[in-house]
Amino acid sequence: xxxxxxxxxxxxxxxxxxxxxxxxxxxxxxxxxxxxxxxxxxxxxxxxxxxxxxxxxxxxxxxxxxxxxxxxxxxxxxxxxxxxxxxxxxxxxxxxxxxxxxxxxxxxxxxxxxxxxxxxxxxxxxxxxxxxxxxxxxxxxxxxxxxxxxxxxxxxxxxxxxxxxxxxxxxxxxxxxxxxxxxxxxxxxxxxxxxxxxxxxxxxxxxxxxxxxxxxxxxxxxxxxxxxxxxxxxxxxxxxxxxxxxxxxxxxxxxxxxxxxxxxxxxxxxxxxxxxxxxxxxxxxxxxxxxxxxxxxxxxxxxxxxxxxxxxxxxxxxxxxxxxxxxxxxxxxxxxxxxxxxxxxxxxxxxxxxxxxxxxxxxxxxxxxxxxxxxxxxxxxxxxxxxxxxxxxxxxxxxxxxxxxxxxxxxxxxxxxxxxxxxxxxxxxxxxxxxxxxxxxxxxxxxxxxxxxxxxxxxxxxxxxxxxxxxxxxxxxxxxxxxxxxxxxxxxxxxxxxxxxxxxxxxxxxxxxxxxxxxxxxxxxxxxxxxxxxxxx
Ligand code: GAP
Numbered sequence: 001x002x003x004x005x006x007x008x009x010x011x012x013x014x015x016x017x018x019x020x021x022x023x024x025x026x027x028x029x030x031x032x033x034x035x036x037x038x039x040x041x042x043x044x045x046x047x048x049x050x051x052x053x054x055x056x057x058x059x060x061x062x063x064x065x066x067x068x069x070x071x072x073x074x075x076x077x078x079x080x081x082x083x084x085x086x087x088x089x090x091x092x093x094x095x096x097x098x099x100x101x102x103x104x105x106x107x108x109x110x111x112x113x114x115x116x117x118x119x120x121x122x123x124x125x126x127x128x129x130x131x132x133x134x135x136x137x138x139x140x141x142x143x144x145x146x147x148x149x150x151x152x153x154x155x156x157x158x159x160x161x162x163x164x165x166x167x168x169x170x171x172x173x174x175x176x177x178x179x180x181x182x183x184x185x186x187x188x189x190x191x192x193x194x195x196x197x198x199x200x201x202x203x204x205x206x207x208x209x210x211x212x213x214x215x216x217x218x219x220x221x222x223x224x225x226x227x228x229x230x231x232x233x234x235x236x237x238x239x240x241x242x243x244x245x246x247x248x249x250x251x252x253x254x255x256x257x258x259x260x261x262x263x264x265x266x267x268x269x270x271x272x273x274x275x276x277x278x279x280x281x282x283x284x285x286x287x288x289x290x291x292x293x294x295x296x297x298x299x300x301x302x303x304x305x306x307x308x309x310x311x312x313x314x315x316x317x318x319x320x321x322x323x324x325x326x327x328x329x330x331x332x333x334x335x336x337x338x339x340x341x342x343x344x345x346x347x348x349x350x351x352x353x354x355x356x357x358x359x360x361x362x363x364x365x366x367x368x369x370x371x372x373x374x375x376x377x378x379x380x381x382x383x384x385x386x387x388x389x390x391x392x393x394x395x396x397x398x399x400x401x402x403x404x405x406x407x408x409x410x411x412x413x414x415x416x417x418x419x420x421x422x423x424x425x426x427x428x429x430x431x432x433x434x435x436x437x438x439x440x441x442x443x444x445x446x447x448x449x450x451x452x453x454x455x456x457x458x459x460x461x462x463x464x465x466x467x468x469x470x471x472x473x474x475x476x477x478x479x480x481x482x483x484x485x486x487x488x489x490x491x492x493x494x495x496x497x498x499x500x501x502x503x504x505x506x507x508x509x510x511x512x513x514x515x516x517x518x519x520x521x522x523x524x525x526x527x528x529x530x531x532x533x534x535x536x537x
Pocket of ligand 1: 215216217218248250257258260261262263264265267336337338339399401402403404405406
């Protein structure tokens with residue numbers, strides 16, 4: 001089994017993640033988090049909130065930051081006024097290109113279809129596939145043999161031209177064998193597909209009642225910018241953070257939770273003076289990269305990639321992606337964990353412009369070809385006045401936008417290891433271990449009595465209760481202690497605490513470290529502080 005398959009199987013077996021509505025066959029692009037998964041994802045979100053927002057020291061200038069800054073938070077609704085999406089640009093511009101197969105009626109995202117040119121029996125065709133990178137070769141070979149009515153032993157009759165490329169690089173679809181078709185030329189030309197989910201608000205079912213599920217949490221922050229400035233004492237530069245669900249009707253959700261239709265984002269909109277926005281952009285790129293490394297992702301599997309000019313979103317003048325070498329991607333390819341975008345004044349300006357005209361607007365309104373403001377914004381004044389200098393301006397925005405599900409998946413991929421550990425008889429046995437950083441591990445410690453007698457369970461239960469007041473811990477007295485260790489290794493529990501026969505005399509227990517397998521004797525009275533120190537390292 002490939003590493004990704006093993007991880008997916010472990011996630012199901014140990015209750016990290018399940019397919020949504022599984023008993024009804026599941027729903028593509030939707031995932032549920034099980035008992036361990038919910039703790040892991042919650043810990044990822046809590047670590048983010050603590051490190052970026054509630055634990056942020058406003059009185060100290062952080063290394064690389066142009067100055068001190070403030071941070072605050074918001075929790076906005078998923079359904080907002082439809083005009084928000086018109087002004088944000090999502091209504092007109094938030095789409096992917098899709099291709100439909102006329103034979104199978106299946107739909108694919110244009111840039112996700114990959115394939116190879118192959119020639120046999122005097123005909124050259126482009127065989128496509130949608131399977132995971134590690135099975136692509138096999139799938140394309142099988143389909144090419146089938147198309148040319150060749151047998152496996154005739155593999156050498158297939159003349160391959162070049163390596164895998166994306167369908168976006170193919171201009172004529174007449175010789176393309178679609179991913180699930182058996183005839184050529186069944187794919188339609190690429191067409192735009194808006195990714196926002198539509199719904200209806202109230203009893204109105206027509207266009208009047210149409211609303212959208214938010215495709216990003218960011219817009220809730222922009223439309224509340226003035227409320228936050230007026231109701232709190234924040235001064236620029238400051239950031240507003242939000243964690244919450246977002247929805248995108250992805251054409252081909254895939255790669256486990258990586259591309260889902262319902263997912264969670266952890267976003268910061270950081271408001272600053274236009275003169276310092278480039279320096280803040282650099283600061284946030286580096287700060288966010290360091291965060292993933294501090295929580296356990298290896299720098300060798302992470303890259304910071306600046307977007308090329310033609311790749312930028314409609315709102316951005318500069319974006320860098322933090323990308324991770326997920327094991328389901330082809331060798332050398334990376335998947336986006338987080339985007340850090342320089343959004344300029346695009347959003348506040350769009351939500352502001354509309355009712356203002358050039359005479360009443362203190363700032364220059366961008367007019368469309370019809371002479372009217374480009375978007376019909378709220379008409380509210382969303383400018384900011386610096387109290388010291390009296391300068392009035394539209395702040396620039398730097399946006400570090402992370403996916404909670406993608407971060408959780410990356411931490412799981414990084415943590416998965418197979419190695420050897422001694423059992424209770426000192427024999428080396430293979431084990432699966434999730435080396436999750438103790439801060440995000442779902443269960444921080446497991447407490448075991450060595451055997452279920454001689455007063456050991458009572459002592460172990462007392463330790464469990466003392467720890468439980470501070471952390472999520474687990475008590476287990478069933479089966480051989482070696483098997484109990486293995487179960488915790490697989491669940492990613494960093495510490496196992498064992499009460500043995502000696503504990504009743506010396507008032508000490510053994511703490512075993514999941515990664516180093518080191519076992520140390522610690523006084524029972526010190527167990528809580530010991531675990532506390534280790535978890536907050
Ligand atoms: N407000 C900016 C914004 O939404 P984005 O790059 O479209 O930017 C930010 O999304 C992050 O949200 C991504 O880096 C990714 O981690 C996460 N994300 C986006 N689409 C996703 C999907 N379909 N499934 C899971 N996570 C997704």
